[in-house]
Amino acid sequence: MFDGLRERIISIFTSRVTIIYLIMTLLCGVLLYRCFVLQIINGQDYLDNFMLEQEKVRDIMPTRGNIYDRNGNLLAYNELAYSINIEDTFETSSTKDKKLNELIYTLVKLIEKNGDTIDSDFKIAINEDGEFVYTVSDANLNRFLADVYDHADTKDLTEEEKASTPVQVLIYLSRKSGKGFHFAVGDYIDPEDTKSEFIEGKGYTNKEWLEIIEIRYAMSLTSYRKYIGTTISTDVKPETVALIMENSDILPGVTIQEDTVRRYVNSVYFAHILGYTGRISAEEIDLLNQRMIDEGATEGTYTSEDVVGKSGIENYLETTLQGTKGYERVMVDNTGKVLSVLEHKDAVRGQDVYLSIDMDLTMELYDITERKIAYILIQKLQNAKFAVRTTDSVKTIPIADVYYAVFRNNVLDISHFSAEDAQPVERDVYERFLSYKETVYSTLETGIRTTRTPYEKLSDEYKIYQYYVVKLLMNNGVIMTSEVDTEDSIYKAWDEGGNVSLGDFLDHAIAMGWVDISKLELESRYASSSEIFDALIVKIFKLCDADEEYQTRFYKYMILNDKISGYQVCKLLIEQEAIYVPESDINRLNSGAISAYSFMVNRISNLDITPAQLALEPCNGSVVMTNPNNGQVLALVSYPGYDNNMLANSVDTAYWNRLLNDDSSPLLNFSTQYKAAPGSTFKIVAATAGMREGVINTSTLINCNGIFTDIEPPAKCTAVHGNETVRTAIRDSCNLYFFNVGYRLATLNGYYDDAAGLEYLYKYADMYGLSVRSGVEITEYEPDVSDKDSVRSYIGQGTNAYTTTQLARYVSSIANGGTTYDLTLLDHIEDSYGRTVWEHEPVIYNTVEMEDYQWNAIVNGMMDGVNNKPYFADIPVPVAGKTGTAQQSRSKPDHALYIAFAPAVGEPEVALCVRIPFGFYSDYAAQLAHECLQAYYHVEPETDQSSYATDERRD
Missing domain, CATH: 3.40.710.10 (DD-peptidase/beta-lactamase superfamily)
Structure with a gap:
């Protein structure tokens, strides 16, 4: 028995299978030991010293050429500045979007802490009322929407996509998933339950929501180029640079880069000639790359990170001024730090352009032109409420138009009238405004509901109010212009200012199905005509309250109806420090030594108020x-x-909006873009x-x-x-x-x-x-x-x-x-x-x-x-x-x-x-x-x- 047992034991130890098992056991033991050493004993040291090496090719941007006048006077140049660049370094996972959005949120707060801002070429902004609005229209808006909805051609946009509101675009881009862009900007109804509904924008203010979308959208435009970041803020303060550096451990993928920004000398005088630079658009990439090829280059080198000329000489000579990019191939670690340079080619500076323009002469002629227009205003100004007219032209400018102009063209900040720190005259004028508006609204409602005076028999003031009511209803889609029969007799009578009242027109619009009742606050979708009419009245006054132009118009008639005096207008300018006024003139106004009329004449004569600010005729x-x-x-x-310094490099949105809303049309080049009979x-x-x-x-x-x-x-x-x-x-x-x-x-x-x-x-x-x-x-x-x-x-x-x-x-x-x-x-x-x-x-x-x-x-x-x-x-x-x-x-x-x-x-x-x-x-x-x-x-x-x-x- 023992002999048999011994033989079996010997056979087991001499078996090839046993030897293999022993070898495998030994190897597993060694492996376990090494794992123990690597992970338990030396794990932290290895983690601290870990570096992932990756080859990266990055562009070296050329310095843009300068622009000079014919005598060598500098008009446009570059200034060294720091920019903030962000690169998506997060590994793909279910939480990647959340981590990236949180990073952007933190980064934006740091950038804005010292007064710096985010660069944005996004076509949505927030207006003064806190609402999302488009900053472009017509063909430019369609191009933006096509890019958002990932269409190569604007013709591919569906009607629904074309009709998208700014909020709908933000919601689309903020989705958790789906076709096209989706950045998961928001949170779940129950943050602890990822199976609950995802709410776009949840957890952020409108401003924060928009900023995150702006940056995510910009980053998406360079996502096809691995290890190429996106510049999100240029020309930042040294304090911001220090702050970003101090917090670099919580800002993966964020780097500070040396850059240049475009500067313009005596900008107001030459803006229409020089134009300005800005971030390249998707359409411009294709156009400029093709232009490079047409000019003899083997290929185009423009990418979404480039800054290019947007208008003027900057645009016309873009490829001349831009220069030629260099590049370098480098090895970087997982933090983006350069470990070695494999290849380097210097950029070639852009060429310098000398204009035929004489800088000093142009500036002098500009000043002469401004003074001449001011002189004409003074010559034609009369201390009256209404202009003198002949059968074929206007002959004078009434002072009442000047008083109203400082309200209409935003010389005065109307919103400050109701501020906590408003001055005495501001508060008084605001109280008068509220009282006058209440009277107008009451008269309007009575006229719409009961008196129903035909439009042609209304006073000029109420013709304006009623005309703009219908305009607001149409502009906001309450009256659907696509449904309106322009040959309808009631519509034509209204449109031609004829014998029909606003109330009758609205009744007819409801009966004909021109009113979109989904835009009204109705308790039932099966509301009666009278209920729709009542809801329409409510909607009218909400739209009027929200429309700045409508509200500002009240001040015109308050002036004409002596509810606001010329003296009060002058005091408002002084209280708000809207213009420079010598102390001597303030004292003379207060003492009655000069009239409000003379006070305003002095301001125009001294160019304390410029013709452009008044935006009367003439103002150009x-x-x-x-x-x-x-x-x-x-x-x-x-x-x-x-x-143009305010538009170069990145657009100052507030300034841009002011230019767009300025009645003197400063963006229009009156030498080349205004034509009239000779x-x-x-x-x-x-x-x-x-x-x-x-x-x-x-x-x-x-x-x-x-x-x-x-x-x-x-x-x-x-x-x-x-x-x-x-x-x-x-x-x-x-x-x-x-x-x-x-x-x-x-x-x-x-x-x-x-x-x-x-x-x-x-x-x-x-x-x-x-x-x-x-x-x-x-x-x-x-x-x-x-x-x-x-x-x-x-x-x-x-x-x-x-x-x-x-x-x-x-x-x-x-x-x-x-x-x-x-x-x-x-x-x-x-x-x-x-x-x-x-x-x-x-x-x-x-x-x-x-x-x-x-x-x-x-x-x-x-x-x-x-x-x-x-x-x-x-x-x-x-x-x-x-x-x-x-x-x-x-x-x-x-x-x-x-x-x-x-x-x-x-x-x-x-x-x-x-x-x-x-x-x-x-x-x-x-x-x-x-x-x-x-x-x-x-x-x-x-x-x-x-x-x-x-x-x-x-x-």
Whole structure:
């Protein structure tokens, strides 16, 4: 028995299986021992020293080129700054979104602690009422929505997606899961139960919610490039840098980077020329990369992290100014720290651009323009409530309009009237406002419900209130415009201001199903018509209360109805310190030594309140001065300007919204993006056409009796001039002479042919370059050569409409004897070593061929016109000029226009066009042109502007 047991034991130990088991047991023991050493004995040390090495390729951004004026004065440059960059370093897991959102929340609080802000190109913001609003509209809004809903083309947007409200977009992006972007920004109804409903935005204020979405959305745009972070705040304070560094242990993936930010010198003067930079959009990436390829690059290098020119020269010369990116391949650890550099290529600095603009001259002309507009305001201002009007234009500005302007255009902060620290007059005016509003609301409701006065019989004040009620209902979708039958008799009667009341219109809208009852507070979806009507009344007053424009309008009628005095308006400006007021004027106002009217005149005269702040008519102006011998623009002025530093790098949303809501339209370039009839300045085209086609010559006499009766209705001249030649007709700006030219050109076939006359008009307008853009490298509207009413078109009426730049090109061609150059804002470009790599060469668009004696007739006529204005006498060289008055509306002042060049004898040095929209009289524009020439020729004004004897004739 024992022998058998021994043999079995021996067989077990000598078995191959046993040996394998023993080896495996030994190996497992060693493995367990090593695991014990690694995890228990040395685990913490290994964890502390662990580094994950990863290769990373990162761009080295080039320094953007500078922009200078023609004399080397710096206009745009770069300044070293620090930026905050965030990279998603979290491992994919069910809690990744939550961790990332918490990180962003913490980071934003740290950034904002010292007053820094988040950069945002997101198209949703929070308005003054705390509501989410879009910051773009129309095509730009559709592009944004297409990006949000992950469509390559806006045509792919569904109707539901197009109709998305800002809140719906935020909810969509905040979803826990689903197709497209979903950032899980919010929390569960029961935070402890992940199976409960997820509520988007829960746990955050509106501001916090929006900021997290902004950053998550920006990060998503670079997610396809691994280890490439997203810059979320630029130009941060040193205190913020220190704070981020101190908290780096709780901010994985957050780094501080050295960067540059764009700065502009004397920004208000040059904003419309230079434009500004900003974060690139998805659409711009494709466009700019294609532009690089078109310019000879093998590939485009623009990515979503780039800052590019958004407008102006910054945009036009983007690829020139941008420079060439470098790169480096590095090894980094798990914290993003660089362990080694594998490869490095330096970036190439952008090229420097030198403009044709003269900085000092442009600034002086801008200031002159502002002072001239203020002068016009004072000249036309009357201590009255209403303007003096004639049958065809407005002649004065009532002081009541000035008082109301400081409310309407936000010179005063109306919201502060009800603040705890409001001053005595602020509190008094606010109480009066509440009382007046209550009266208006009561009268409105009575009028809608019971009295039902037809719209045409209402007072002007209540016409405005009721008109805006319907506008608010339509804008907010309560009345569905898509459902309204515009041919309906009741609708047409209302729309045309006819014999229908607002109450009747609303009853009809309800009956016809135009009202979206889901927008009303109804207890039942099966409410009766009277219940819907009652709910509609409630909705109306809620909308009125929420609409700032509607509320501000009350102040206009409070002023007109003597509920607020001019003295109180002046005191409000002083209490809020909205403008600078000398202590002496404050004392004189308080003592009654000066009236409220005189106080406001002083403020306008001293530019304590600027024309732009008042946004009355006029409040805009433009000046374009050129070298007529090569087409270079020496000065381009658009008033008012804006501070493009506030929009560069990242947009200051509050400032942007102020610009958008400013009634003086500071974002519009009035030199290139405002076109209107040229008035009598166009008569040089008519004279050229008439002489070239032989219907007149320099000796042709035409008798002006004040009215041209060969067409119906008859066309009128501004005066009875008697016999005129082409020279004297230009001097006197005789309409009837050039009516005859237009008529004769239209009857060359033996009968009156309007289209034939217009063909000749186009032919000669094109010779002077008036059929195309002028050539300036910034955004410019297309011109309109008149296409109707041949006779009147030859004096600059009809549908003629041109920008100031286009008319400046036109007068430059007149000045040099017929060579029409393309205008340019550029002089030359230098590389980073100071070598000239491009230089402007004049580009000739066309040449107007005329005999010298014909040019002399035109130029002498223009010189004679200047000689009739004695204030030009101090200009040291002969000047040729032509006035132009253009009517846009009988309810507004006429436009004022003037073209000129000098010297008018010999080779010209300078040509210019000035325009003052709604500037009353062309003589005001001539005065402005005179002062611009004083600046060019360094003539010190001998007298102030009050010495002008303004010619108030229309020409």
